[in-house]
Amino acid sequence: MSKRQFGLIYISSYQARLFIVDLKKLAIIEQLSSVQFVQGGKKFEVYENELPRLTDALIGFKRKIAEYGIDNYKVYGNRQLLDKISARYLADQIKVRTGLEIEWLNGAQIAYYKIIAGMALPQFSELADDEFTYLLSMGSAMLNLTLFKGQHYLSTWNFALGPEEIEEMAAMTRDTPSDPIDIIGDYISRKLVSFKTIEKPTGKSRIIIQHVFGRGEQSLRPQEKARVIDLKQFAGVYSDFREAPDQYLMEKYELDTDSLARMKPTIVLINQLVKIIKPHMMTLTQSSAITGLMIQEAARLKYRPDEYSTIVLTATKNIARRYESGGQHVNLSNKFALHIFDRLAHAGMVDRRDRQLLEIAARLHDIGNFVNFHNHYEHAAYIVGANQIIGLSDWENEMLLSILKHQDITNLNADERETTILLIFSLDASRKQKISKIVVSIKDEKMLIVVTSKRDLTLERWVFEKNVNLAEAVFGMKIAMKQKRGK
Numbered sequence: 001m002s003k004r005q006f007g008l009i010y011i012s013s014y015q016a017r018l019f020i021v022d023l024k025k026l027a028i029i030e031q032l033s034s035v036q037f038v039q040g041g042k043k044f045e046v047y048e049n050e051l052p053r054l055t056d057a058l059i060g061f062k063r064k065i066a067e068y069g070i071d072n073y074k075v076y077g078n079r080q081l082l083d084k085i086s087a088r089y090l091a092d093q094i095k096v097r098t099g100l101e102i103e104w105l106n107g108a109q110i111a112y113y114k115i116i117a118g119m120a121l122p123q124f125s126e127l128a129d130d131e132f133t134y135l136l137s138m139g140s141a142m143l144n145l146t147l148f149k150g151q152h153y154l155s156t157w158n159f160a161l162g163p164e165e166i167e168e169m170a171a172m173t174r175d176t177p178s179d180p181i182d183i184i185g186d187y188i189s190r191k192l193v194s195f196k197t198i199e200k201p202t203g204k205s206r207i208i209i210q211h212v213f214g215r216g217e218q219s220l221r222p223q224e225k226a227r228v229i230d231l232k233q234f235a236g237v238y239s240d241f242r243e244a245p246d247q248y249l250m251e252k253y254e255l256d257t258d259s260l261a262r263m264k265p266t267i268v269l270i271n272q273l274v275k276i277i278k279p280h281m282m283t284l285t286q287s288s289a290i291t292g293l294m295i296q297e298a299a300r301l302k303y304r305p306d307e308y309s310t311i312v313l314t315a316t317k318n319i320a321r322r323y324e325s326g327g328q329h330v331n332l333s334n335k336f337a338l339h340i341f342d343r344l345a346h347a348g349m350v351d352r353r354d355r356q357l358l359e360i361a362a363r364l365h366d367i368g369n370f371v372n373f374h375n376h377y378e379h380a381a382y383i384v385g386a387n388q389i390i391g392l393s394d395w396e397n398e399m400l401l402s403i404l405k406h407q408d409i410t411n412l413n414a415d416e417r418e419t420t421i422l423l424i425f426s427l428d429a430s431r432k433q434k435i436s437k438i439v440v441s442i443k444d445e446k447m448l449i450v451v452t453s454k455r456d457l458t459l460e461r462w463v464f465e466k467n468v469n470l471a472e473a474v475f476g477m478k479i480a481m482k483q484k485r486g487k
Contacts, residue, residue, distance in 0.1 A: 005029070006297050007065040007073030009058065010290050011102065012140060013037065013047060013081060016054055018061040019290065020068055023298040032064060047082065047090050055097040062098065076293060079104035080141035084394070104394070105289070111137065111144040111156060112391035113292030116308050118146070118210055119153075120295055123283060127151055132205040134277055138266055139211065139289070145273070149201070153311045155318055156390055159191050161269070166261050181242045184268050192272060206281040209270065211288040229282050231274065241267045309356070312391040316360045319387050323370040326363075329431045334362035336427050336438055340449070343440040349475055357396055360389065361403040368404075381405035427451060429463040436486065445477040452486040 004024040010017050016034040021027070034057030037050040047054070058075075065073050075094075079087050087104045094102050105113075114137040118124065127133060129150040137144040143159040169187055173180035240249060241264055250260055274282075299306040320326050341358055344350045368379030381404040388397065427435050427449075437452040451457070464481050471479050 003072060003301065004303065005068060005070050005072070006294070007061075007068070007070045008290070008293060008297070009061050009073070009075040009100070010293070011054065011075070011077040013078065014140070016057045016061070017290075018064060019294065020064070020070070021294050021297075023294070023301060023303045026294065026298060026304070029068075030064070032061060047086070051090070051093060055094065058094065058098045058100055062100065072297075074293075074297070075100045075102045077102045077104045078110065078140060079394075080107045080110065080139070106388070106394055106397075107142050107158070108388040108390045108392060108397075110139060110289045111142070111146075111158065112311065113289040113296065114139075114144060114210060114287075115146050115153065115156070115311060115390075116292035116295050117287040117289065118208060118285075119148075119151070119308065120291065121208065121283075121285060121287065123208070124148075124151060128204075130203055132201045132203060134205065134207045134273070134279070135210060136207060136270065136273065137210040137288075143266075143269065145195070147201070153314050156315065157195050159195075159269070161191070161262075161265060166265070169265055170261060179242075181264070181268060184265050185272070188265055188269050188272055192269075192276075196276065200277065205277055205279050206283065207270075207273065207277060207279040208283045208285060210285050227284055229284055231279070231282055234270070234274070234282055238267055238271045312356065312389065313359065313363075315390045316363050319384070319389070320363050320367060323367040323383060325367040325369065328433050329428055330363055330366055332428050332433050332435075333365070334359060336435075337362045339438060340440055343442060343447075344475070347442045357399060357403075360392075361400055364400075365404060377405055427460060427464070430459045434460065442477070447475070447477055447479045449479070449481045450484050451481060452484045454485055457483055 004022055006021045006023050008019045008021060010019070015036050018032040019028055020030040022029055035053060037053065077087075077090075082090070082104070091102050091104065094100055115135065118135040118137070124133070127148070127150050131150060133148040135144075135146040135148070137146070141160070143161045144156055145159070146156045147154045165187075169184050172187070173183050176183065240252070244252075246260060249255060249263075250257070253260075253263070255263055295304070296308075298304045299308070317326075320330070337358055338355065341350060341355055345352045345355070364384060365380060366376070367383050368376030368381075370383070371379040381401045384404060385397075385401055389400070392400065427438065432455075434455040434457060435451045435453045439450045439452075441448050441450075451460075461481065468479050468481075
């Protein structure tokens with residue numbers, strides 16, 4: 001069977017779905033869905049309560065994948081409402097009962113794949129360089145608002161709006177004579193405080209509202225379901241939700257009770273954002289994180305260009321800027337660390353897939369100074385832990401925190417190669433950019449780093465010699481540094 005066919009299984013607390021996809025055409029060949037799961041008070045309980053139905057559906061999905069003769073298939077699950085222990089337990093149960101291995105996606109990953117889906121919209125390629133676009137992505141636990149200038153990613157804001165928040169709003173509006181929409185408006189306004197204080201870009205802007213139709217993954221091609229909505233038309237929708245009874249809203253907008261409870265704060269949020277952003281155009285689309293996952297697989301197999309690698313790096317630079325880190329020291333540390341990494345990768349001694357993780361660590365290793373220079377490694381890890389970087393998996397986040405936390409080399413494991421590369425070979429210990437260039441050669445189980453500098457490198461040599469024994473143990477070779485006089 002052609003490698004261009006891909007099987008994607010996506011599991012949420014509402015339903016499990018299978019998509020058979022033609023990656024070259026980016027088109028869905030067939031789609032299957034499980035029955036909708038019975039929703040409980042806490043969403044994480046749904047997975048456990050509905051495990052028999054879930055496993056039955058997954059076994060059926062496996063049969064369908066086998067019918068197509070597809071070898072390339074993946075199983076993803078939405079982990080936003082699950083703690084890590086519950087997720088591990090469920091993954092084990094699914095593996096035992098179906099033989100399938102599930103990859104759980106955290107909130108930052110889901111936001112990343114929604115952004116990819118938004119960037120694949122045909123309207124996106126038509127954006128002018130001076131035009132700003134806000135992509136509002138709705139999900140089961142979080143709302144993400146992403147800003148682009150032209151076709152370039154700038155930043156993302158997250159707003160918690162999951163079952164807990166919905167229940168809070170329902171409790172507040174249940175027994176009050178006040179207008180429920182006004183109460184919801186106050187609640188949403190409180191959520192938007194941080195966004196309201198950010199200086200908004202001036203100029204022409206539009207808003208794209210993603211995953212808006214509830215059952216929004218029916219089409220991989222966003223243009224098949226995307227449509228422009230007149231802002232006056234949206235004002236009419238908002239008026240309906242403000243004034244009409246629930247039964248009328250459910251019938252007119254084809255919503256069940258749960259969907260209506262979620263749609264009310266969403267409509268209020270959109271209304272408030274429209275007032276803040278003042279867009280000239282609003283677009284609705286069904287594209288979602290599932291769309292992004294399909295596009296990523298197509299890019300991985302070279303059926304389309306990978307245009308999204310800059311998103312994670314831009315998000316990283318935003319965090320560094322927020323905590324006043326950057327400048328020549330960070331740039332030089334990043335440059336040298338990546339150069340050494342590339343030479344080691346060429347020799348087959350590190351995994352090329354870890355390169356991005358090393359660059360993120362290099363750009364963030366100094367942010368702890370924003371809190372205090374003393375123990376700034378610990379502070380850096382704390383800050384990154386509280387600012388989950390968009391697109392990184394749980395494992396990648398754990399690795400990143402480990403790299404940042406162990407910058408003093410204390411208790412460093414010998415297999416933590418990214419930490420070793422970043423810090424033992426930082427080569428800018430004085431923070432004065434004394435070294436202008438490095439050349440790395442690896443031959444006969446020896447590494448020689450030739451550094452070009454006309455200045456005194458006593459401190460740099462001392463730091464290097466202090467830690468080189470660990471580097472030699474990690475990479476299994478002798479490592480030396482030699483100075484070459486130059487500019």
